[in-house]
Amino acid sequence: MERELRDTARRLLEDKTVGVVVGYSWNRKKTRTTPVFVTKPEDAERLIFNPLCVNNLSVYLTRKYPDVRALGRIGIVAKGCDIRNIVVLMAEGQIQREDIYIIGMTCSGVVYRQELWEGELKPEIMPTKCHNCDVRNPHLADTVIGERVSFTPPETPQGVVFDRIREIEGMSPSERWEFWMGHFSRCIKCYACRQVCSLCYCERCITDKNMPQWIETSAHPRGNLAWNLIRAMHLFGRCTFCGECERACPVNIPLNILNQKLAMVAKEAFDYSSGYDPEVHPPLRVFDPEDREDFIK
Amino acid sequence: MILRRDNIKRLVELVTSTGGVFVAPVVDTRQVVYRAIGSGEEIELNYILPRNSFKEFLFPQTEVIARFSMNKGGVDLENMDITPPDTVIFGARPCDTASLPSMRAVFTWDYIDEFYTRREERITVISIGCTQGDDDCFCTTVGLSPESRKGADIYLLETEQGDFVVESVTDRGRDFIQRYEEVFEQRGDVKTKALFMPERIDGIDVERIKGWLSKKENYQSPLWAELARKCIGCGACTFTCPTCHCFDIMDEAGLLEGERRKNWDSCQFDFFTLHASGHNPRDTQFKRWRNRFMCKFNFYPNKFSSRGCVGCGRCIRVCPVRLDITEVMEGISKEQ
Amino acid sequence: MSENWEPRIMAFVCNWCTYAGADLAGTSRMEYKPNVRIIRFPCTGRIDPLFIIKAFENGADGVLVSGCHPGDCHYTTGNYHARRRWIGFKNLMEFVGIDTGRLHFSWVSASEAGKWVDLINRITEEVKKLGPFLEYRRLK
Numbered sequence: 023m024e025r026e027l028r029d030t031a032r033r034l035l036e037d038k039t040v041g042v043v044v045g046y047s048w049n050r051k052k053t054r055t056t057p058v059f060v061t062k063p064e065d066a067e068r069l070i071f072n073p074l075c076v077n078n079l080s081v082y083l084t085r086k087y088p089d090v091r092a093l094g095r096i097g098i099v100a101k102g103c104d105i106r107n108i109v110v111l112m113a114e115g116q117i118q119r120e121d122i123y124i125i126g127m128t129c130s131g132v133v134y135r136q137e138l139w140e141g142e143l144k145p146e147i148m149p150t151k152c153h154n155c156d157v158r159n160p161h162l163a164d165t166v167i168g169e170r171v172s173f174t175p176p177e178t179p180q181g182v183v184f185d186r187i188r189e190i191e192g193m194s195p196s197e198r199w200e201f202w203m204g205h206f207s208r209c210i211k212c213y214a215c216r217q218v219c220s221l222c223y224c225e226r227c228i229t230d231k232n233m234p235q236w237i238e239t240s241a242h243p244r245g246n247l248a249w250n251l252i253r254a255m256h257l258f259g260r261c262t263f264c265g266e267c268e269r270a271c272p273v274n275i276p277l278n279i280l281n282q283k284l285a286m287v288a289k290e291a292f293d294y295s296s297g298y299d300p301e302v303h304p305p306l307r308v309f310d311p312e313d314r315e316d317f318i319k
Numbered sequence: 320m321i322l323r324r325d326n327i328k329r330l331v332e333l334v335t336s337t338g339g340v341f342v343a344p345v346v347d348t349r350q351v352v353y354r355a356i357g358s359g360e361e362i363e364l365n366y367i368l369p370r371n372s373f374k375e376f377l378f379p380q381t382e383v384i385a386r387f388s389m390n391k392g393g394v395d396l397e398n399m400d401i402t403p404p405d406t407v408i409f410g411a412r413p414c415d416t417a418s419l420p421s422m423r424a425v426f427t428w429d430y431i432d433e434f435y436t437r438r439e440e441r442i443t444v445i446s447i448g449c450t451q452g453d454d455d456c457f458c459t460t461v462g463l464s465p466e467s468r469k470g471a472d473i474y475l476l477e478t479e480q481g482d483f484v485v486e487s488v489t490d491r492g493r494d495f496i497q498r499y500e501e502v503f504e505q506r507g508d509v510k511t512k513a514l515f516m517p518e519r520i521d522g523i524d525v526e527r528i529k530g531w532l533s534k535k536e537n538y539q540s541p542l543w544a545e546l547a548r549k550c551i552g553c554g555a556c557t558f559t560c561p562t563c564h565c566f567d568i569m570d571e572a573g574l575l576e577g578e579r580r581k582n583w584d585s586c587q588f589d590f591f592t593l594h595a596s597g598h599n600p601r602d603t604q605f606k607r608w609r610n611r612f613m614c615k616f617n618f619y620p621n622k623f624s625s626r627g628c629v630g631c632g633r634c635i636r637v638c639p640v641r642l643d644i645t646e647v648m649e650g651i652s653k654e655q
Numbered sequence: 656m657s658e659n660w661e662p663r664i665m666a667f668v669c670n671w672c673t674y675a676g677a678d679l680a681g682t683s684r685m686e687y688k689p690n691v692r693i694i695r696f697p698c699t700g701r702i703d704p705l706f707i708i709k710a711f712e713n714g715a716d717g718v719l720v721s722g723c724h725p726g727d728c729h730y731t732t733g734n735y736h737a738r739r740r741w742i743g744f745k746n747l748m749e750f751v752g753i754d755t756g757r758l759h760f761s762w763v764s765a766s767e768a769g770k771w772v773d774l775i776n777r778i779t780e781e782v783k784k785l786g787p788f789l790e791y792r793r794l795k
Contacts, residue, residue: 049641049643049646050643050645050646050649051454053454054641055641056549056640056641056642056643057549057640058549059548059549077639077640081551082549086552086589086604087603087604088602088603089544089548089603089604089605090548190750191750193752195749195752195753195754195755196752196790197752198750198751198752199751199752199753199790200752201752202751202752203794205348208347208348210371210380210558210583211380211554211558211582211583212553212554212555212557212558212585213553213554213588214551214553214554214555214637214639216553217551217552217553217639218551218553218639218640226590228705230588230590232569235569235571236705236709237705238569238571239567239569239571239582240381240569240571240580240582241380241381241582241583242381242794242795243794243795244712244791244794244795245381245571247708247751247794248705248708248712251704251708251747251748251751252704252705252708254747255704255743255744255747258740258743258744258747259739259743266639269639270553270555270639272370272555272558272559272637273348273350273370274348274349274350280747280750280751283746283747283750284743284746284747287742287743287746288743291739291742292739305739306736306739306740306743309732309735309736309738309739310735311725311726311735313735313738313739313742314742315725315738317741317742317745317760318738318741318760318761318762319759319760319761319774573713574713
């Protein structure tokens with residue numbers, strides 16, 4: 023698989039199909055993977071692919087990275103879940119299909135808690151998204167690398183994130199409030215959740231607007247709550263559950279629960295799941311006169 | 320002197336019962352963090368390094384420095400005057416304590432920041448030599464080690480039995496031991512555990528890095544983009560770093576009253592250097608990352624003769640894209 | 656909670672329907688609870704979820720968002736878009752533990768002065784039962 027990936031990348035760079043291949047490589051000690059930008063054909067040997075390749079590299083496709091775009095057409099190594107984000111970027115008019123070359127990787131799952139990795143992919147070290155993945159074989163790619171994976175996701179979504187959502191839904195409002203305040207109070211406003219998200223591509227985030235100021239930048243519970251609510255809201259009907267925000271959070275706020283809850287609302291209310299078809303409009307861009315309004319009294 | 324493990328609880332009681340604050344490592348959501356505790360039961364002593372540095376007890380992430388309110392005649396302004404309590408930082412790591420002189424250098428340089436100095440005057444730092452570490456520790460590479468007493472008032476070494484050999488480093492440490500002498504015992508025959516010495520990374524030469532960085536032409540070197548293009552611009556590294564000290568002053572107010580707050584800021588944010596005109600001198604992410612690296616290994620040591628990086632490795636552990644500062648150090652050490 | 660405590664309710668309403676409806680209630684000399692503070696917007700489509708958060712931050716005990724009935728929007732589709740947004744935001748607020756009794760959505764047309772009166776009376780009673788929103792106000 024890696025051989026094929028490297029050969030493909032080299033060929034793409036040699037025949038100038040792309041100016042840069044964004045992929046994964048090892049860190050110095052070969053314990054973790056890290057994004058790499060390959061611009062010279064001979065450097066294609068640095069590319070790797072394995073279950074430690076968790077990053078969603080589609081973040082580098084956004085307008086936040088003019089220096090990456092300046093390298094030429096971008097070839098991107100992407101798992102199915104990463105491609106879902108690329109699809110959203112296309113649906114929202116952020117990138118054109120022809121501006122990128124997708125090297126789709128078939129995938130059997132990634133490792134969420136990498137300190138538990140012992141060289142073998144086991145269900146208990148995989149994130150919830152992998153247990154319910156229906157894009158292990160890339161659904162949109164210029165070339166697909168790796169053997170076809172046969173996997174049927176369970177009928178009803180399973181995993182710790184869904185268990186927690188059900189648990190929270192069973193709580194009283196004050197218990198829910200306490201649960202979230204406990205987590206949000208740890209927030210240090212580093213904005214890693216925003217920066218790592220390929221769908222948070224605004225050039226000026228609402229939290230950076232200070233005339234007038236909308237969200238308090240102070241890392242106190244009130245400012246933290248406002249920030250976390252608005253971050254989740256701005257991803258409503260867009261988030262693909264790639265899980266990058268929670269992985270990036272240095273204080274372990276369970277953002278997946280929040281995002282996935284809203285994804286379930288979008289599914290239930292608009293029968294929409296993001297990241298599958300670039301031709302389908304995101305739900306908040308359009309409307310249906312028959313949308314439910316049982317809550318509007 | 321010996322501090323028995325069982326006696327730590329008593330020490331917490333003694334400090335907190337007289338109005339003092341006792342900060343120690345505790346477990347919160349699968350992470351060990353420094354936190355002000357109420358009882359010694361909470362302390363976790365099986366840890367490599369807490370997620371946060373203890374700088375937040377000297378330089379809080381959010382601090383009110385003034386209050387204002389509107390009245391008919393104008394504006395009432397109230398300056399905040401702080402009288403911090405005696406604070407004990409227990410279980411600090413030698414890398415973290417070594418950051419204290421660096422923080423002091425900044426906050427007492429051209430202006431004495433009393434919000435910092437008053438807290439620092441009341442703080443007693445008790446560090447414990449590391450008996451465990453991980454791949455990301457690199458203190459030995461920047462000239463420190465688990466044996467370093469720099470910045471500590473009292474230095475502890477764990478014994479085979481799990482007790483601690485006590486060594487006072489400063490006058491403040493000696494006073495502390497005297498004040499709470501009932502919890503300390505005379506030393507018997509004890510054997511201390513071996514310290515964890517991170518392997519020194521051969522390819523790194525801090526002096527050489529400094530030399531390369533101070534050459535003006537290297538500021539625009541293509542190496543920066545190559546080494547740091549993957550940075551996504553979150554502030555996780557700066558907020559967990561024990562020596563990062565940048566802050567922003569914000570007025571956060573309602574209609575009639577509000578507060579002027581001093582909040583941590585990060586040079587990794589695109590907003591950090593954005594001019595009112597719309598021009599941003601650090602217009603791409605790798606330039607912001609370059610600034611952080613320059614700050615640690617060039618500006619800081621040149622200006623203050625204290626270290627900018629203590630090798631704790633937090634920035635490596637928290638980085639979502641695994642931008643390893645030691646790999647950049649290695650890359651630059653190779654340059655002429 | 657003291658006997659005399661009165662809730663503060665913020666109403667974000669659209670200019671063309673609900674504001675006119677409330678105005679009609681006033682010019683018709685209809686009486687209703689004085690607990691509501693009205694902010695007028697061109698359209699419900701303009702009402703950002705942040706406004707609601709800001710209202711709670713600034714001491715509102717309850718919030719009402721109201722505009723034209725579907726099909727009546729002055730700008731044709733503003734309320735349809737708003738409705739989709741509310742579906743997400745209401746679920747989000749409930750999920751983090753904000754009591755449903757504190758956040759209300761409604762359609763009130765320019766002629767529905769009576770509906771406006773009933774709505775405000777009902778919401779005021781409901782929020783009064785819940786008491787002051789101290790959980791939010793205590794956040795610092």
